[in-house]
Amino acid sequence: MAKIMIVDDAKIIRITIKKHLEALGHEVVSLAENGFDAVEQYEKIKPDIVTMDITMPEQNGIKNGIEALDEIIKIDKDANVIMITSHGEQRMVMEAISKGSKGYILKPVTKEKLQQIIEKIPLS
Amino acid sequence: MNYPENFDIKYLLELYGDNVIASMTNTKGQITFVSNAYEKISGYTREELLGKPHNIVRHPEMPSSTFKDLWSTIKKEKVWKGEVKNLKKDGGFYWVNATVTPQKNEQGIVIGYASIREDITDKKETIELHKQIETILNNIEDGFLIFNKDLSIKESYSLKCLDILGQNEISNKNISQVLFNNNLELQETFQYGCEKLFETKDINIQELYISLLPQSHSINTKKFTIDYKILPKNEILVLLRDITKELELENQICSEQQKYKMIITIATHKLDAIDLIESFKKFLVIDVEEIELKTLKIKLHTFKGLFSQLQMKNISEAIHIIETSIKYQTFDKSFQEKLSEVLTSELKSINEILGEQYLEPTTSINIELDQLNKLESTLHNIINSSNYNKDKLHILLEDLQEMKKQPLYDMLSIYSVTVENLSKNLEKPMFPLEILGDKHILVKEDFRNFTKSLVHVFRNSIIHGIEDEATRIEYNKNTLGKINCLFEIINNDLVIKIKDDGQGLNLSLIKQRILDLELISSEEIINLSENEIFQFIFKTDFSTSLDIDELSGRGVGLPSIVYEIEKLNGTIDIKNKPLKGLEFIFTIPFKDEKEEYIQDFTNSLYTQFETFLVNDMTIQCTKSENQVRLKRGFFTTTLNVTGKENLLYVIKIEEPLLNTLCYTFTEEQNPNNEMKNDLISEIANIVIGLSIQDFPQNFGIAQLGTPISLDQDIIISFLNNNKSHTIQIDTQYGKAELALIIID
Numbered sequence: 071m072a073k074i075m076i077v078d079d080a081k082i083i084r085i086t087i088k089k090h091l092e093a094l095g096h097e098v099v100s101l102a103e104n105g106f107d108a109v110e111q112y113e114k115i116k117p118d119i120v121t122m123d124i125t126m127p128e129q130n131g132i133k134n135g136i137e138a139l140d141e142i143i144k145i146d147k148d149a150n151v152i153m154i155t156s157h158g159e160q161r162m163v164m165e166a167i168s169k170g171s172k173g174y175i176l177k178p179v180t181k182e183k184l185q186q187i188i189e190k191i192p193l194s
Numbered sequence: 195m196n197y198p199e200n201f202d203i204k205y206l207l208e209l210y211g212d213n214v215i216a217s218m219t220n221t222k223g224q225i226t227f228v229s230n231a232y233e234k235i236s237g238y239t240r241e242e243l244l245g246k247p248h249n250i251v252r253h254p255e256m257p258s259s260t261f262k263d264l265w266s267t268i269k270k271e272k273v274w275k276g277e278v279k280n281l282k283k284d285g286g287f288y289w290v291n292a293t294v295t296p297q298k299n300e301q302g303i304v305i306g307y308a309s310i311r312e313d314i315t316d317k318k319e320t321i322e323l324h325k326q327i328e329t330i331l332n333n334i335e336d337g338f339l340i341f342n343k344d345l346s347i348k349e350s351y352s353l354k355c356l357d358i359l360g361q362n363e364i365s366n367k368n369i370s371q372v373l374f375n376n377n378l379e380l381q382e383t384f385q386y387g388c389e390k391l392f393e394t395k396d397i398n399i400q401e402l403y404i405s406l407l408p409q410s411h412s413i414n415t416k417k418f419t420i421d422y423k424i425l426p427k428n429e430i431l432v433l434l435r436d437i438t439k440e441l442e443l444e445n446q447i448c449s450e451q452q453k454y455k456m457i458i459t460i461a462t463h464k465l466d467a468i469d470l471i472e473s474f475k476k477f478l479v480i481d482v483e484e485i486e487l488k489t490l491k492i493k494l495h496t497f498k499g500l501f502s503q504l505q506m507k508n509i510s511e512a513i514h515i516i517e518t519s520i521k522y523q524t525f526d527k528s529f530q531e532k533l534s535e536v537l538t539s540e541l542k543s544i545n546e547i548l549g550e551q552y553l554e555p556t557t558s559i560n561i562e563l564d565q566l567n568k569l570e571s572t573l574h575n576i577i578n579s580s581n582y583n584k585d586k587l588h589i590l591l592e593d594l595q596e597m598k599k600q601p602l603y604d605m606l607s608i609y610s611v612t613v614e615n616l617s618k619n620l621e622k623p624m625f626p627l628e629i630l631g632d633k634h635i636l637v638k639e640d641f642r643n644f645t646k647s648l649v650h651v652f653r654n655s656i657i658h659g660i661e662d663e664a665t666r667i668e669y670n671k672n673t674l675g676k677i678n679c680l681f682e683i684i685n686n687d688l689v690i691k692i693k694d695d696g697q698g699l700n701l702s703l704i705k706q707r708i709l710d711l712e713l714i715s716s717e718e719i720i721n722l723s724e725n726e727i728f729q730f731i732f733k734t735d736f737s738t739s740l741d742i743d744e745l746s747g748r749g750v751g752l753p754s755i756v757y758e759i760e761k762l763n764g765t766i767d768i769k770n771k772p773l774k775g776l777e778f779i780f781t782i783p784f785k786d787e788k789e790e791y792i793q794d795f796t797n798s799l800y801t802q803f804e805t806f807l808v809n810d811m812t813i814q815c816t817k818s819e820n821q822v823r824l825k826r827g828f829f830t831t832t833l834n835v836t837g838k839e840n841l842l843y844v845i846k847i848e849e850p851l852l853n854t855l856c857y858t859f860t861e862e863q864n865p866n867n868e869m870k871n872d873l874i875s876e877i878a879n880i881v882i883g884l885s886i887q888d889f890p891q892n893f894g895i896a897q898l899g900t901p902i903s904l905d906q907d908i909i910i911s912f913l914n915n916n917k918s919h920t921i922q923i924d925t926q927y928g929k930a931e932l933a934l935i936i937i938d
Contacts, residue, residue, distance in 0.1 A: 081859050085810050086880060160406045161383045167402050168390045174402070190398075 072193055075100040075117040077108040077138065078154065079126045083179070087121055087154075090181040096188070104129035105138030112142050112149070118193050120151045121175070121184075124162050136166050143170040150191050154179060203297065203308050215290060215311040218297070221304060223248045235290075235313060237283035253279040253287050264294060268307055271296045277314065289318040328352075337418075337434035340425065341369040343392045345385065348429075358418050358434045369432070373411060373420065380408050392428055400424055410437075417441055447576075454573060456505040456540075457547050463504060464552075470500050474509075474537065478530045491520060512536045599636040602688075603629065605645040606679055609652050613677060616656045623663060624656070624675045631681035635688070644758040644782075651692050651755065651778050652677065659696025659776055669773065671695065688784035693777040699728060699770045728768040732756045755780075789917055792841070792934045796919040799843070799932050802881045803923065811858050813851075815925045828931065831874045832909065833882060842935040844909055845878045848928030881932075912937070 074096050078084045081103070088098045099117050102108040106129040112120065120142065124135040132138050135153060142149045153166045153174040163174045172191055175183045204227060207216040211229030218227035225243050233240055236251055243250065252261070256279050267274040274294045279287055290311035297306045328350070331338055337355035340348045349365040356362065364372050370388075374380040384407055391403040401424075410419045421433040460467045474497055482490065494513050502510040516529045526532075544552065547569065610627045617624035660666075660675035667673060672695075681690040701724060708730055709716055719727070732752045759766060764782035800817055807813045828846035847855070849870075856865040856873055865873075912918075912935050920933040 085806075160408075161386060164383070164387050164390055164403060164406050167399060167406075168393070174406075 072096050072118040072188060072191075073099040073115075074119045074121065075102060075108065075111060075115065076121050077102045077105070077126070077135070078121070078123040079103050080123075083123065083154070087179055087184070090179065090184050093181060094185055094188070105132035105135060105141075106130040108138045109141040109145070113145055116146070118150060119188065119191060120149065122151050122153050122171075124153045124155045124159055124166065124174075136162060136169065139166055139171055140169055150193075152187055152191075207308070207310070215313060216309065217243075217248070218306055218308045219248050220306045223307075225250075226306060232311075235282075235288055236280065237286075242283075251280040251282075253281040255279055255287075268294055268296050271298075271304060277318070278311075279318075287315075288313060289315045335436065337432075337436075339364065339369075339432050339434075340429050341432065342430075343428045345369045345388060347372065354436075355434060358413075358416055358436050360414050360416065373432075374408065376413065377411070380411065384408060388430070391424075391430075397424070450576060452505070452507055453543055454569075454576070456507070457544060457569070459503075459505040460544060461548060461552075467504055470497075470504065471537070471541070474501075475534075478534045478537070482527055482530065487520070491517070494520075506540055508540055509533070509536050599638055600642075601633055602635045602637045602641070602645070602681060602690075603631055603633045605637070605642060606631075606648075606681070606690075609648070609679065612649060612652050613656065616653065617675070620656060621662070622656060622660050622675055623673060624660065624677070627652075628676075628678035629680075630678065632683075635681070635683065637688075641762070644755075644762055644764075647755045647758040648690075648692065650752055654752075655692070655694040655696060655776070659694045659698070661697055665697075683784055686783060686785050688782045690780040690782070691777055692780075693775060695775040698772045698774060698776045699731075699768070700772070701727065701770070704728070704730065724770065725768060728770060732766065789919070792917065792919045792936060795841075796921055796932060796934045799881055799934070800921045800923070803930070803932060806877070806881060807923075807925065811855060813854065813925050813927065815923050815930075818922045818924065819920075828929075829870055829874050830909065831871065831878050833875075833878050840937045842909075842912060842937055843878065843882055844931075844933040844935065845874060845881070846931040846933075847874055847877075848930065851925055851928035851930060854927045909935075 074091055076084050076087050076091075076098060078087070084101050084103070088101065091098055096119075100111045100115050102111055104126055105122075108120070108122065109132065122135045122139055126134055126138075128134075132141065139151050139153070142151060147170070149170070151166075151171045153163055153171050154177065155163050155174050156177050163171075166174070173187045175187060204218065207214065207218070207227065207229055210216075211231060213231055214229055215231045215235055216227075216229040217225055217232050219225050225246050225248055228236075228240055228243050233243075236243075238250075249261075260276060260278065264274045264276065273296075274292075276292060277289060278292050279289050281287055291314045292309055292311045294307050294309045296304045297308050299305050331352040332354070334352065335354065337352050337358050339351035339355050342348065345368050347364050347367050347369050351364060355364060359372055361367075361372065370381045370384045374384060387403045387407045391400050394400060394403075404422045404424065407422055408420060410417070412418070415438065416436060417438045419435045419437055421435070423431040423433070425431050477493060477497065485493075494517055498510045498513040498517065501507075501513065512533055516526075516533070519526060519529075549565070606629050610629070613624060613627040616622075655677055656675070660677075661669070661671070663673050666675070675695060677692065677694045679690070679692045681688065683689070704727060705719060708714060708719060708727070713730065713733070714722075732755070756766065759780060759782065762782045764780055767779040767781070769777040769779065804815055804817070807815050828848055829852050830844060830846045832845075833843040852870050852874060853865065855877070856862055856870060859873060862869065913920075913933065916935050916937060918933055918935040920931060923930040923932070
């Protein structure tokens with residue numbers, strides 16, 4: 071069981087991911103709706119895993135999920151950040167991975183996809 | 195020591211003989227000297243070789259031209275060099291690179307030849323292996339190539355690559371340009387991905403980048419998939435698979451599937467199809483000049499919708515193209531000809547399967563069950579021969595089986611003849627058999643065995659129930675006997691009643707028979723009700739043993755009815771009025787599958803909606819299921835859901851409730867209508883999406899359409915004309931309604 075933070079600007083997506091994660095037996099410790107909040111909360115809560123929407127509107131200088139990822143990696147270089155992406159965003163995902171993201175999920179987010187990716191993450 | 199004249203060479207050869215494969219011959223080619231290394235590699239001893247012709251080691255695979263060349267060279271007193279495959283003593287071989295030099299004496303006369311060789315067996319074998327692998331690779335349907343960190347394609351690639359990529363040569367070219375020549379964006383993504391991939395040593399991260407590289411592409415008419423494998427030394431193997439033909443086949447199968455879908459839809463909606471085709475034919479010959487463009491547009495649009503409903507996709511697509519051409523003012527007045535061509539070809543495929551006259555308005559031809567069975571087996575074959583859209587084809591199969599259902603009324607009406615004939619044969623005058631029931635009640639084919647078994651009821655009624663004319667006069671009954679058959683659906687049961695006005699069953703006679711046969715004891719029989727006693731006539735022992743007395747036949751055949759009705763999980767009751775008549779009541783569970791199906795699905799939707807309201811929105815709610823009619827003034831969204839059935843999912847939320855939800859979502863105090871519509875669509879999506887996951891057995895192949903906004907009146911007319919199920923949800927902020935409508 072992992073402590074997970076969900077970052078997404080769409081509440082409906084946050085709810086969907088939360089439902090799936092809870093059904094898988096994980097604990098959703100935080101919901102953030104923009105990159106800025108995500109970074110702030112990451113520092114406080116230190117979740118095991120973060121699901122990060124790759125495209126989010128700018129908030130306090132953090133433009134999107136990649137920048138938020140960047141900041142989180144600065145705080146914790148081993149952070150487990152999973153990007154949530156859509157078709158046609160391959161280029162952005164590559165960038166995120168080069169910045170330290172541990173994987174990605176192509177929307178729509180399903181329980182199976184979440185399970186598969188979380189299984190791969192070594193939790194200390 | 196006495197050295198021969200050419201001692202210097204021989205001396206050297208002997209000196210290095212352990213390592214140098216050397217030999218000398220005289221001018222006739224007979225061996226005069228071999229080194230230790232020669233002995234070793236050839237497997238012969240020195241003694242075996244000396245004095246023998248040199249061709250003792252000649253391998254049969256060596257072409258004689260090589261030796262001709264050798265001899266002609268050395269005869270000219272020149273040095274010969276070449277690669278030779280030699281035969282070992284044990285039958286094996288070895289490859290050497292040989293140098294043969296003529297040896298002269300002091301007078302300058304050639305006295306023999308010296309030969310030194312280098313063992314190149316390993317090298318030769320490697321080359322051979324390479325050639326074999328190359329042949330194999332070139333003959334595989336997939337293309338292989340390798341590129342390195344500089345994105346440059348290596349020289350060894352399989353020939354299939356050239357075919358797939360439409361190139362003459364690709365070695366040393368840039369892989370990104372070769373693969374995605376026509377797409378700069380893909381090139382950029384590919385280059386970026388490769389650059390990042392080669393930067394890391396972590397194989398897991400490398401795999402992540404690989405998964406993000408383009409997986410398929412097309413160049414000219416070729417469509418291909420691309421697989422990547424990371425090789426050691428910063429190289430990547432690319433596997434190209436030509437899927438052009440596969441896709442063509444898939445398209446072919448899809449159009450075949452589409453054809454059958456159309457045929458079945460038309461067969462189930464025959465009258466609609468005839469009407470539509472007739473009015474379309476008329477439309478195709480009207481003078482277009484005489485109608486306004488606006489009217490024409492409306493007409494075309496309506497036809498498009500109607501044809502699409504009947505799955506006549508080729509026509510609806512053709513109309514769509516014309517509509518578009520009107521929109522872009524490239525409208526061609528000869529459109530009627532084009533459409534009529536398409537119509538002709540569609541009708542041709544329909545006729546091929548359903549028969550020439552099927553869609554003729556003047557003649558009404560029923561499809562024979564045989565034809566349906568043939569269609570069904572064709573469909574089975576298509577399903578078995580392809581992996582595409584199996585689920586969707588199964589829907590067609592179900593449709594077909596649905597078509598094989600028949601009106602119960604028709605199945606029973608054959609007994610009119612039975613009754614008429616028997617009454618004549620037995621000289622018992624009868625009223626015609628009266629059959630009362632909804633002609634629209636359809637039953638599956640497995641019902642037929644049951645209705646066939648009912649023949650025994652009718653026969654027994656006339657033979658033993660209905661009295662002869664004289665007796666009937668005596669009892670003051672109408673001289674004409676009467677049997678009626680009534681069927682109706684009561685709750686979830688189909689009830690069939692067959693009633694005669696004959697003499698009924700004689701209870702005491704039956705009791706006596708039971709006791710005679712020792713089926714139960716006289717003590718037990720006292721405790722049985724009349725109905726329980728009558729049940730004995732359905733027992734096999736009871737009926738088969740009765741063959742001579744007046745009860746004979748009263749039970750014969752009845753066990754077969756029991757057998758058939760039990761297969762349908764039904765029951766039989768008997769109402770007996772001594773001297774007045776007998777009634778058999780057959781009760782068979784009969785559920786409307788569609789109704790049950792949407793009820794289940796709507797309930798599942800409700801469960802998700804409730805979870806959503808309670809857990810996510812912290813709003814308590816209660817449910818009432820009274821087929822309420824959707825009310826106006828609610829915010830509405832509809833989703834098209836296709837699967838086993840075509841459904842319209844309607845969700846309506848009263849404004850105050852929607853405002854509360856909006857606030858919870860966005861913290862917006864005064865949401866505008868656009869926001870509210872967005873929200874309600876999103877809610878519909880999440881609720882139905884989650885519900886489908888919970889509901890795989892009946893809805894495993896559902897596909898969600900995008901939200902559509904339909905006019906309230908249209909929704910209400912859908913509700914009134916189709917099977918539907920509605921659930922009303924009450925909350926403290928207002929009501930919401932969920933409805934599912936089956937769109938036929």
